[in-house]
Amino acid sequence: MPTILIIEQILNGLQFGIMLFLMAAGLTLIFGVMGLINLAHGSLYMIGAFAAATVAGLTGSFVLALIAAMAAAAIAGVLVEMLVIRRLYSTNHLDQVLATFALILIFSEGTRLIFGSFPLFLNIPDYFSGPVTLLGGIEYPLYRLVLIFVGLAVAGALGLLINGTRIGIQIRAGKNDREMIAALGVDISKLYTLVFALGAALAGLSGALVGAIQSVQVGMGEPVLILAFVVIVIGGIGSIKGALIGALLVGLTDTLGGVFLPEIFKLFMEPNAAQTSGSALASMAIYILMGFVLIWRPTGLFGTRL
Amino acid sequence: MTDPILATHNLHKSFAALKATDDVSINLYPGEIHAIIGPNGAGKSTLISQICGELKPNSGRIELLGQDVTLANTLARAKAGIGRTFQISALAMEDTVLQNVMLGAIGACGSPWRFFKPILSDTRLRNIAIEALVRVGLQSQMSTLTSELSHGQRRQLEVAVALTLKPKAFIMDEPMAGLGAEGSKVLTKFLDNLRGEAPILLVEHDMNAVFALADRISVLVYGKIIETGTVATIRSSKAVREAYLGDGE
Amino acid sequence: MIRERNLNALVLILLFTVPIWAFFNDQPFTITLATRAVIFALAAVGLNICLGLGGLVSFGHAVFFGIGGYAMGILAHHAQTYTPLMEAPFLIEGTKSMPVIWLVAMITSAFAALFIGMLSLRTAGVYFIMITLAFGQMLYFFSISWTSYGGEDGLSIYVRNEFPGINTLVPVNFFIICFVILCLVVALNAFIKKSPFGLALNSARQVPQRVLTVGLNPTHLKLVAFVISGVITGLAGALFADLNRFVSPTMFSWQTSGEIMIFIILGGVARLCGPIIGAVTFVMLEHFLGGISDFWHIYLGILLLVIVLFAPGGLVGLITGRGISHD
Numbered sequence: 001m002p003t004i005l006i007i008e009q010i011l012n013g014l015q016f017g018i019m020l021f022l023m024a025a026g027l028t029l030i031f032g033v034m035g036l037i038n039l040a041h042g043s044l045y046m047i048g049a050f051a052a053a054t055v056a057g058l059t060g061s062f063v064l065a066l067i068a069a070m071a072a073a074a075i076a077g078v079l080v081e082m083l084v085i086r087r088l089y090s091t092n093h094l095d096q097v098l099a100t101f102a103l104i105l106i107f108s109e110g111t112r113l114i115f116g117s118f119p120l121f122l123n124i125p126d127y128f129s130g131p132v133t134l135l136g137g138i139e140y141p142l143y144r145l146v147l148i149f150v151g152l153a154v155a156g157a158l159g160l161l162i163n164g165t166r167i168g169i170q171i172r173a174g175k176n177d178r179e180m181i182a183a184l185g186v187d188i189s190k191l192y193t194l195v196f197a198l199g200a201a202l203a204g205l206s207g208a209l210v211g212a213i214q215s216v217q218v219g220m221g222e223p224v225l226i227l228a229f230v231v232i233v234i235g236g237i238g239s240i241k242g243a244l245i246g247a248l249l250v251g252l253t254d255t256l257g258g259v260f261l262p263e264i265f266k267l268f269m270e271p272n273a274a275q276t277s278g279s280a281l282a283s284m285a286i287y288i289l290m291g292f293v294l295i296w297r298p299t300g301l302f303g304t305r306l
Numbered sequence: 307m308t309d310p311i312l313a314t315h316n317l318h319k320s321f322a323a324l325k326a327t328d329d330v331s332i333n334l335y336p337g338e339i340h341a342i343i344g345p346n347g348a349g350k351s352t353l354i355s356q357i358c359g360e361l362k363p364n365s366g367r368i369e370l371l372g373q374d375v376t377l378a379n380t381l382a383r384a385k386a387g388i389g390r391t392f393q394i395s396a397l398a399m400e401d402t403v404l405q406n407v408m409l410g411a412i413g414a415c416g417s418p419w420r421f422f423k424p425i426l427s428d429t430r431l432r433n434i435a436i437e438a439l440v441r442v443g444l445q446s447q448m449s450t451l452t453s454e455l456s457h458g459q460r461r462q463l464e465v466a467v468a469l470t471l472k473p474k475a476f477i478m479d480e481p482m483a484g485l486g487a488e489g490s491k492v493l494t495k496f497l498d499n500l501r502g503e504a505p506i507l508l509v510e511h512d513m514n515a516v517f518a519l520a521d522r523i524s525v526l527v528y529g530k531i532i533e534t535g536t537v538a539t540i541r542s543s544k545a546v547r548e549a550y551l552g553d554g555e
Numbered sequence: 556m557i558r559e560r561n562l563n564a565l566v567l568i569l570l571f572t573v574p575i576w577a578f579f580n581d582q583p584f585t586i587t588l589a590t591r592a593v594i595f596a597l598a599a600v601g602l603n604i605c606l607g608l609g610g611l612v613s614f615g616h617a618v619f620f621g622i623g624g625y626a627m628g629i630l631a632h633h634a635q636t637y638t639p640l641m642e643a644p645f646l647i648e649g650t651k652s653m654p655v656i657w658l659v660a661m662i663t664s665a666f667a668a669l670f671i672g673m674l675s676l677r678t679a680g681v682y683f684i685m686i687t688l689a690f691g692q693m694l695y696f697f698s699i700s701w702t703s704y705g706g707e708d709g710l711s712i713y714v715r716n717e718f719p720g721i722n723t724l725v726p727v728n729f730f731i732i733c734f735v736i737l738c739l740v741v742a743l744n745a746f747i748k749k750s751p752f753g754l755a756l757n758s759a760r761q762v763p764q765r766v767l768t769v770g771l772n773p774t775h776l777k778l779v780a781f782v783i784s785g786v787i788t789g790l791a792g793a794l795f796a797d798l799n800r801f802v803s804p805t806m807f808s809w810q811t812s813g814e815i816m817i818f819i820i821l822g823g824v825a826r827l828c829g830p831i832i833g834a835v836t837f838v839m840l841e842h843f844l845g846g847i848s849d850f851w852h853i854y855l856g857i858l859l860l861v862i863v864l865f866a867p868g869g870l871v872g873l874i875t876g877r878g879i880s881h882d
Contacts, residue, residue, distance in 0.1 A: 037681055087864055093681055094612045098820050099863040101813050105856030113850050226692055226809060233685045276702055283696035287689045291674060294686055298678045358768070384770040396768075398761040401754075408751075409758045413769025418755035418776060422746045425754050471769060 004138050009259050010252065015144045017251020018151030022206035023228035024235070024243040025158060026199025032238030033171055033195050034089055039100035040080065041203055041228070042221025043107035048073040048204025049211035049220060050111060053120040062125035066208050073204020074197045076107075081196040086189070104222070112218045119215035122208070147209055154202065155244055162240060171195060227254075230286055234293045236303020245301060250286050257285035309372060310335050311505050312357070312388075312475045317366035319352055319529075326352040327363065328529035334475055334505045339497065341508045341516045344526035345550065350509045351393070353526065354479050357507070358390050359383045371474060384413070389473025389504070391464040393480045399453040403444060406452055406463055407435040410470030438469040442496065458489040465496070475505055482512040494518055517541075525549065559875045563828040567741075570835065571734055578727040586726040587798070592838040593733045594795045599818035599830030600740050601787030606816070607824050608753060609780040610760030611676075615687030616815050618671065618694050619664040619785040621807035623792025625698065626660035628710040628802035635713055653718045653732075657793055664789025665782055672781035676774050688809060695807040709803025716797055723797075733794055737831070740787055745827055747783070756780050788815070817859060823869030832870050 027041050051072035056065035080103060088096050124143045132142040162168040170186050207221065214220070231250050235242025262278030269277070293301065310333035319327035326349045334340050342350055355361040357368060359380040368376045370386050378386065397406050408425055411434040412418050425431060439445045442462040447455065455463065461481055468476060481497070482490045494515045497506060501521075510516050516523065517537050524534040527549040533540060540546055557565070570589065577585035598620055605611040633640045633649025641647040650656060675686045699707050715723050723729045747753045759766045759773035766773040796802040805811065814837070822833030840858070844851035866873050 031681065037684065084860065084864070093684060094606070094816075094820075094824070095863050095867070097612065097614065097684060098816060099860055101817070102856040102859035102863065105852040105859070109850045109853040109856070113853070222809075226688065229685050230689055233682060233689070237681055276700070280697055280700040283700045284693045287693035287696075290686070290689050294678055294682065295674060298682065300682075380764075380767045381770060381772055384768050388768075390768045392765070392768075396762045396765040398758045398765070400761060401757065405754055406758075408754055409766065409771075410769050412751045412755055413766075413771050416770070418752050418771055419779075420751045421753075422750060424746070424749040425751045426749065428751070431751065467765070467769065 004136075005259075007134075007136075007138055008140060009256055011140055011144065011148070013252035013255035014248065015147050015151075015251070016255055017248040018148055018155070019206050019210050020224070020227055020231050020251055021151060021155060021244050021247035022202045022209075023224055024231040024247050025155075025240055026202045027228050028232040028235070028238055028240060028243045029171070029195055030199050031232070034085075034192055036085060036088060037093055037096045037100065038085070038199075039097060039225065040103035040107065041199070042225030043104055044073045044077055044200045044203040044221070045207035045224055046107070046111060046218065046221040047076050048207030049122065049216040050115060050120065051204065052208030052211055053122040053216045056122055057120075062128075062212075065122065066205065069204040069208035070201040071204075073207070074201040077200025077203075078193055078197050081193050085196065086192070089192070108218050115218070117218065119217035122211045122216055124212045143213065150209065154205070158202075158240060167191075167194070227286070230290050233300055234290050236297075236300030239300075239302035242300060242302035249289065253285050253289050254282075257282035261285070308336055310369075311371060312507065313369045314353075314357065315367040315369070317353070317356060317368070318364045319356060319361060320364060325529045327356065330366075330526070330529070330531055332507075332524055332531065332534070334507050336505055337501055338521040339501050339506045339508055339519045341510055341520035341523045342526055343510065343513070343516055343523060348526040349529040350526055351479070352529075354477060354509060357477060358388060384471070387471075387474030388477060389468040389471045389475065390477045391461075391468050391479060391481055393483060393509075395460040395464055397452050397460060397463060397467075400451070402449050402451055403439065403455065403463055404435060404448045407438050407466050407470055408432075410438065410467040411435045414471050434470050438466040441469060442466045443492070458485050461485060461489070461493065465493075473504055475507065476500070477507045479509050480511060481508070482510055482515050485512075490515055557874055559826065559828075559871065562871065562874055566828050566831055566835070567738065570831065574727060574730050583726050586730050588838055588842055590726070590730045590733055590798055591795075592835045593730065593737050594791050594798060595815075595818055595834035595838065596831040597733070597737050597740060597794065598788045598791035598815050599822075599834055600737070600744055601784050601789075601791060602815050603784075603819050603824070603830050604744060604747065604787065605777070605780045605784035606819060607826070607829075608748065608756050608760065609777050609784075611777055611781060612684050612816075613675075613687045613781070613784070614684045614809070614812050614816070615671070615689070615691035616785070616788050617691045617807050617809065617811035618667060618687075619788040620792035620795065620811055620815065621694060621698065621802075621804075622664050622667055623660040623789035623794075624796035624802040624806040625704065625710075625792075626663055626789070627656050627716070627793040627796040628712065629704055630656050630659060631712045631716055632704065632710050651714075651716045653716045653723070653797070656716060656797075657790055660789045660793035661786045664785045664792075667789075668782040668785025669778070672778045672785075676777055676781070688812065691807060691809055691812050695804055695809070698804040698807050705803070707804060709801060709805075712796075712800045715800060729798070733798075736790070736794070740790075741827060741831070748827070752776070752779070817855075819869075820859065821862060821869055823871035826869065826871040829869055829871045836870065 023041065023045060027038060030036055030038050048069035052065040052069040055068035056062060084099060084103065088099055128143040128146050130142060131139040132145060134140055162171060170191055227250060231246040232243055234249060235246030258279065261282040262275045265274035265278035312334040315331050317327050317330040330353060342353065344350055352361065356363050359378060367374055370383065370388065375383055375386060408431055411431040414434055415431065436445060439448060442465050444459060444462050444466060447459060452463065465481065482493060485493060490512055497519055500506065508519065520537060522534060522536060523540045524531050525540060525546050532545050532549060533543045570593065574586045574589040602613065602616045605613055630649045631651055634651045639646055639648050671687065671690050675683055678686055704710055715729065717723060718732060721728050721732065755766060755771055756776045759776045763773040792806060818833035818837055819830050820833065821836050822829030822831065840851065840855055844854050862869060
């Protein structure tokens with residue numbers, strides 16, 4: 001197998017993983033701080049993508065599109081938090097799952113109502129399009145490389161925010177002891193809304209960034225949502241570090257599995273059967289990975305709460 | 307002297323630097339009530355958890371009827387005859403009193419794998435359950451929802467569930483907590499008669515009850531047993547006095 | 556306010572008489588709708604055993620629904636193409652016989668539930684929800700990529716399968732078969748609820764540590780509940796595939812798992828007939844709202860939201876005036 005292909009696929013896996021991280025970070029923060037499972041997180045991703053496609057179509061500016069994506073998702077997030085989610089913090093997980101499932105239905109159909117069923121297109125801006133030559137003569141799409149860097153930058157900023165700022169201290173305290181931070185005079189309800197908005201903005205951002213390489217359509221959020229759940233379960237619910245490592249693991253496993261498993265199967269099977277069973281196994285690989293992680297550590301790699 | 311029903315030998319358990327259980331050896335002999343007292347944070351709950359199998363000791367042994375059960379889990383120890391009541395009532399609040407005791411009866415009969423026969427028409431289970439309820443005086447509350455019981459009645463129900471199991475040894479974690487004077491008096495009288503059936507390891511804060519009931523008392527301070535003896539011995543012990551007064555109680 | 560028992564009887568009677576009325580008035584589509592509702596109800600009654608009694612929030616019951624569907628699809632596919640399912644080491648042929656298909660669907664679901672349950676019950680809470688969801692997705696993607704049985708396109712069956720002595724091609728006959736199965740399973744559920752197992756399971760949901768101290772293993776109780784639950788949902792899957800004469804990976808999708816949960820919540824958790832009322836309501840909404848607007852899922856979403864936020868006892872709770880709380 002040529003090295004170039006392997007490196008290319010590793011980069012693809014990283015790019016996929018880092019975009020999953022943007023989704024997973026919000027989910028895991030929201031769960032860690034508020035104890036809430038938010039299925040509607042995928043809808044915020046979709047809202048980001050639609051906002052970006054609309055603004056890019058109107059203004060032609062990709063940067064404005066990204067800002068619009070984050071703003072739209074954050075606003076939707078705040079609205080949802082204040083109207084619905086807030087009532088769910090003290091209820092059980094079943095209610096949370098169902099209420100946020102209901103939100104998915106409302107958001108998806110609402111978006112279909114406004115934009116129709118046909119996909120929108122969001123183009124990669126000219127200055128990021130085309131391939132770039134890496135060390136060793138590998139040609140790789142510039143935009144995907146940009147995604148990796150943007151994702152890493154966000155991860156870094158998030159790390160700084162959590163570990164180095166006053167808000168971060170409050171968020172970390174909120175994970176451990178709600179009464180404590182209330183006693184310290186922090187307005188807990190404002191903090192929750194803020195965390196929710198932050199998570200929503202990240203989801204919106206990744207929706208817009210990924211929307212430029214895939215199509216922007218209703219239902220785009222749910223597959224990513226489920227992968228993001230796999231990520232946070234592997235990483236340990238509530239842990240940002242776990243989300244990053246889980247996201248990269250899932251991204252790499254999925255991408256590399258899809259390419260290499262059929263090849264590996266061809267070593268000892270006839271090509272047709274190898275292709276079928278190889279890709280069948282690859283499509284399940286991340287779930288198998290998750291199964292093994294949970295058997296080994298029932299609360300994920302960096303999780304403590306059951 | 308006869309063999310103990312339950313014994314711990316040189317039990318140690320620490321959490322990081324904290325020695326929660328430090329070389330604890332206690333015996334529970336047939337027919338006795340052995341009380342464990344000690345100031346808050348002395349390690350009483352940790353000790354109970356190890357005896358019931360929720361925590362594994364770092365070293366030492368636990369024996370039940372001469373069998374080493376140190377490595378057995380909670381389930382195995384319950385089956386081997388440890389009957390436990392919880393400090394904070396662990397009862398199915400959505401269910402009736404009778405249903406809660408029935409659970410004990412199912413456990414006593416060993417098998418929950420019957421799917422068709424309505425439990426309320428199973429006379430064997432029902433008899434076990436009702437007998438236990440009659441003994442603690444809750445039979446009139448049989449169909450009351452557990453969530454509607456008073457605090458004291460829940461304590462009685464806790465004891466009733468343990469009774470159904472006909473255990474070899476009772477482990478009771480603060481059964482008097484929150485009972486009030488009248489309730490304590492009733493329960494004290496009840497436990498007094500119960501010891502003939504199976505010995506009781508009693509963790510309790512209510513000193514009146516302890517002094518009225520205990521055949522022997524062990525005083526636990528900072529994870530260590532500083533004194534074991536009869537009520538008279540403990541009352542006159544200098545070490546105990548210091549430990550308690552030193553802690554400001 | 557009506558008592559729950561009377562409500563249960565009323566629901567079953569209505570569910571039975573409407574299609575019979577439709578039969579005499581030549582309204583086959585109503586019969587199909589009713590059959591659809593009955594099968595959804597069956598799947599939900601299955602889920603309710605582990606969700607309502609055992610407190611296990613399984614977000615992966617589509618696994619069993621799909622397994623049942625594919626058991627029917629694969630067996631009938633081989634029967635209609637006259638190809639054996641397997642030749643070595645021994646010959647297995649396809650079949651068009653419903654009872655055989657049901658048996659295969661139930662046994663396969665049982666093994667799947669045992670396997671998934673053993674792994675998933677190592678975890679609890681959110682992790683349990685997520686891992687069951689992941690198993691569902693796993694089978695979903697597997698069914699898409701496994702092209703021997705249609706892959707993404709699914710499998711079509713030309714003629715409905717046979718039941719000895721009954722002409723299943725007549726819609727009302729197939730409805731009656733499904734309805735009888737539903738009644739049997741509801742009765743089974745009612746028995747289980749009152750049995751020693753049901754009581755122990757109910758306690759394992761509320762106070763697992765107490766169940767341990769009376770010498771019973773709460774994990775085993777929950778595992779058995781999960782298996783029973785999976786078997787019933789698997790049977791529902793086989794019937795659903797037979798109703799549509801079609802199976803596809805959609806049966807494995809997480810939306811399917813979500814919908815089965817919705818039936819329960821609409822009706823009321825841990826109610827005997829909650830899932831039935833929920834499924835009937837769902838099918839009626841789907842039919843009537845779907846007829847008015849392409850966007851009927853919005854209304855379903857709003858209704859669901861209102862019920863979760865303001866009527867935690869579901870429709871049964873509203874009608875009987877008694878809410879029930881679960882943790």
